Amino acid sequence: MTRFYETHSPEETMALGRRLGEQASSGELLCLNGDLGTGKTVFAKGFAEGLGITEDVVSPTFTIMKIYEGGRLPLYHFDVYRIGDIDEMDEIGYEEYFYGDGVTLIEWANLIAELIPKKAVRVYIEKPEDGPDDTRKITVTELTE
Ligand code: ADP
Numbered sequence: 001m002t003r004f005y006e007t008h009s010p011e012e013t014m015a016l017g018r019r020l021g022e023q024a025s026s027g028e029l030l031c032l033n034g035d036l037g038t039g040k041t042v043f044a045k046g047f048a049e050g051l052g053i054t055e056d057v058v059s060p061t062f063t064i065m066k067i068y069e070g071g072r073l074p075l076y077h078f079d080v081y082r083i084g085d086i087d088e089m090d091e092i093g094y095e096e097y098f099y100g101d102g103v104t105l106i107e108w109a110n111l112i113a114e115l116i117p118k119k120a121v122r123v124y125i126e127k128p129e130d131g132p133d134d135t136r137k138i139t140v141t142e143l144t145e
C-alpha cells in the first residue's frame, strides 16, 4: 500500500514521522530516500519522538549508525551516505539490527539496496522543482499481506 503526503514545513514532516514512530512495532525497518536536504533527518527526529525518545537525534553521517535507547523500542538510526564499501555494513554487524527487536531507520537506504529486507517500509521524500521552498512530497510504501 502506498500513501502520498505533502508537507509545507519541517514541523509537518516531523509530525508525520512522529505518527509513524508511534505506530512502529518491534522489528520494523524504514528506508528513507531522497536528495540531500530534503528532510530525511527531520523525519527521523519526529520518528524518534514518536517512539518516546527524548534524546536529540542527529544524522550519524560519520559514524554510519547510532543507537537511541530510552524509548518504547530501541531505535537504530543509520545514515549510509558516506559508506565506501558494502562490507562496512558487515563490520558494523548490521544484521543484528535489521533483524533485531528494535526499529531500524536508514537514510540513503538505496545505497545498500541489496541488504534491505523485502518487508521494509519505504519513505521517499522529494522537493518539487517548482513551488515553495518548504514543500515536500512524501511517499510511504509498505507491503501488505
Ligand atoms: P536530509 O537528512 O534529507 O539530508 P535534513 O532533514 O537534514 O535533510 O534537512 C532538511 C532541511 O530542509 C532542513 O533544513 C529543514 O528545515 C528544511 N525543510 C524545509 N521544509 C521542509 C519540510 N517540509 N520537511 C522537512 N524539512 C524541511
Ligand code: MG
Binding pocket: 040, 041, 059, 079, 107
Ligand atoms: Mg540526513
